[in-house]
Amino acid sequence: MDGLSRRRMLMAGGALGALGALGAASPAQARPAWTWAPSGSVAGKGAGLDPExxxxxxxxxxxxxxxxxxxxxxxxxxxxxxxxxxxxxxxxxxxxxxxxxxxxxxxxxxxxxxxxxxxxxxxxxxxxxxxxxxxxxxxxxxxxxxxxxxxxxxxxxxxxxxxxxxxxxxxxxxxxxxxxxxxxxxxxxxxxxxxxxxxxxxxxxxxxxxxxxxxxxxxxxxxxxxxxxxxxxxxxxxxxxxxxxxxxxxxxxxxxxxxxxxxxxxxxxxxxxxxxxxxxxxxxxxxxxxxxxLASTPEGEELTDVLLDIVAELDAGLTRPLINAFARYTLGDRTGDLVGLDKEPFWQPLISAAWPLLVAFREGLIPLPLVPAGAWAVEEALRKFVLLFLSEGRGIHLEIPDANRPA
Ligand code: HEM
Known part of the structure; x- marks a missing residue:
């Protein structure tokens, strides 16, 4: 894109930004102003331009x-x-x-x-x-x-x-x-x-x-x-x-x-x-x-569904309810709701109770008898998931796209 068209886009974007400031924009546009100072960056200084x-x-x-x-x-x-x-x-x-x-x-x-x-x-x-x-x-x-x-x-x-x-x-x-x-x-x-x-x-x-x-x-x-x-x-x-x-x-x-x-x-x-x-x-x-x-979008919800299916397909012994529950535990209910994760009445309480104990045991902070037996199923499934998830990426080539998703 040449400098001129980029500038034109910037101006168009700026005009929309101004509309947003006047309250005519959707909630997704209502971003807080950028006030983070470049003195807190690895450069230690900078022009302080809004990176938007x-x-x-x-x-x-x-x-x-x-x-x-x-x-x-x-x-x-x-x-x-x-x-x-x-x-x-x-x-x-x-x-x-x-x-x-x-x-x-x-x-x-x-x-x-x-x-x-x-x-x-x-x-x-x-x-x-x-x-x-x-x-x-x-x-x-x-x-x-x-x-x-x-x-x-x-x-x-x-x-x-x-x-x-x-x-x-x-x-x-x-x-x-x-x-x-x-x-x-x-x-x-x-x-x-x-x-x-x-x-x-x-x-x-x-x-x-x-x-x-x-x-x-x-x-x-x-x-x-x-x-x-x-x-x-x-x-x-x-x-x-x-x-x-x-x-x-x-x-x-x-x-x-x-x-x-x-x-x-x-x-x-x-x-x-x-x-x-x-x-x-x-x-x-x-x-x-x-x-x-963070907010919900129809595109995001569709992607969550596809993601969950793919994770379940990895077949690491992680059932979809267990994945939902662990992801919800990790992200918290607010984000869990935003991405459309199901609530899991069986797995959620188990994970909330077992995970901190598993971590404490793995880190040598508590002895084995304090870890409930059910926790190991979660640990084993996650360990397999991590191995499979990471191995998916080996030998893959990143490719420059030449088109968008077909309509
Ligand atoms: C592609 C990582 C930020 C949108 C990729 C790829 C990686 C990646 C590894 C190549 C894989 C692929 O082609 O699918 C990251 C990381 C980011 C980041 C580490 C920030 C730290 C973003 C942001 C957006 C974005 C902010 C959008 C707002 C995309 C899109 C593709 C892509 C659309 C291309 C997908 C395709 O058509 O193949 N990103 N990304 N990424 N990323 Fe990012």
Whole structure:
């Protein structure tokens, strides 16, 4: 998209924003003003622009050009060979894309090796919790984030949710991998490819009649504000739950976990001035950016249904009622209602009673006899789920879309 049309869209969006301020907008538009200060970011400073009106100036025009030139299939074919962080980019990529990617794959100057190593140790120790939380918490929550639900629903991947979940699981797997940001790891590749996919979606979705009709006045999807909303549904949500569940975490592990996600945010194209520097900064931003936007949409409810069926299909011994109940326990009743999770009178009380005891036992805080026998069925099912969920993502290729979901 050239500068002029982007500016025009911005102006159109600005006008709609003004309407919203006058109270003519739907509730989904009524977002709190962005007051989070860049002094709390990894950059420590910044222009303080509302990220609602910032997208990805570097990636977006390049991907729009690749799509317009009809090069997506060829680029996807070439990018299949690019899987390791230390690998050169494949020969034959269009020069504008190659130049952008060479830049985009650089680690930020503030990346800290020992914090990344602490993150890897953290996942080794706490992987069952983070895996269950990404899969049954963050994944479900995404359907209650209206803009994400609509973008996913109307994009190409919305038509094949199973494939999409496998691709998203790949990110969960790669980010927790011991080698994530090591030369032989794959997280730089995954993050940069995701950045390309998002830039393509920004070009494509405005051409989708379904998305345009359902939108809440946004003219280009996946703003930097939207990115931060989804980011908080991942690490911030996970850390909140680990604290709720009283999982013992050292400050080194907690900082490491934050750091691996800060680096990931940077590599996905989020500007440093919006990436929170500390958990306090992250929590303050999430309170403003994530919590108030959760809402139910028809697209989100449909996606929840598909997601639950797919999780049940994984056949990890998790029945759909148990999944409903664990997801509800994890997300809380408000979000559970928003995404349309059934209430489970048998499983819910069992999980609420058993899970804290299971955590306490796993963490060596209470002896075995205090754990009710039924709890092990839940633990075993979740452990299998996490293994299967994460293995879904292995060997999958992220592909740049060249079209929207067929109408
Ligand atoms: C694609 C992760 C934010 C909408 C993807 C993919 C990943 C991913 C791994 C590639 C898998 C695929 O192609 O299906 C993330 C992460 C985010 C984030 C980690 C933030 C931290 C968002 C936001 C939106 C969004 C905020 C919308 C508001 C989409 C869409 C696709 C996509 C529409 C393409 C689906 C397709 O057509 O294939 N994302 N995403 N994402 N994402 Fe995101």
């Amino acid at each position: 009106w910032v997208w990805d100036d570097e990636a977006d025009p390049v991907l729009a050009a690749v799509i317009e030139r009809g090069e997506v299939a060829e680029v996807n074919k070439l990018l299949r060979q690019w899987t390791r962080n230390d690998q050169s980019l494949p020969a034959g990529l269009p020069p504008d894309l190659r130049d952008f990617m060479e830049q985009a794959r650089q680690m930020p100057a503030w990346a800290n090796k020992s914090k990344l190593a602490a993150a890897a140790r953290f996942t080794t120790k706490k992987g069952i919790y983070t895996g269950a939380l990404y899969g049954l918490g963050s994944g479900m929550m995404s359907t209650a984030i209206p803009r994400e639900a609509r973008a996913v629903y109307y994009s190409k991947g919305g038509a094949d949710m199973k494939d999409r979940i496998a691709k998203t699981a790949q990110l969960g797997y790669d980010v927790g991998d011991l080698d994530a940001y090591q030369p032989r790891g794959g997280m730089i590749v995954t993050a940069v490819k995701t950045r390309l996919v998002h830039a393509a979606v920004r070009h494509l979705l405005p051409q989708s009649p379904g998305w345009t009709r359902s939108g809440d006045g946004q003219t280009i999807p996946i703003s930097q504000a939207d990115m931060m909303v989804t980011w908080h549904s991942l690490p911030t949500f996970v850390m909140r739950k680990l604290i709720d569940w009283r999982v013992p975490i050292t400050s080194t592990e907690s900082e490491g976990f934050l750091h691996v996600w800060q680096v990931t945010a940077h590599l996905m194209g989020i500007r440093d001035e919006y990436i929170p520097a500390t958990w306090d900064d992250a929590n303050a931003q999430a309170k403003q950016a994530l919590d108030p936007v």
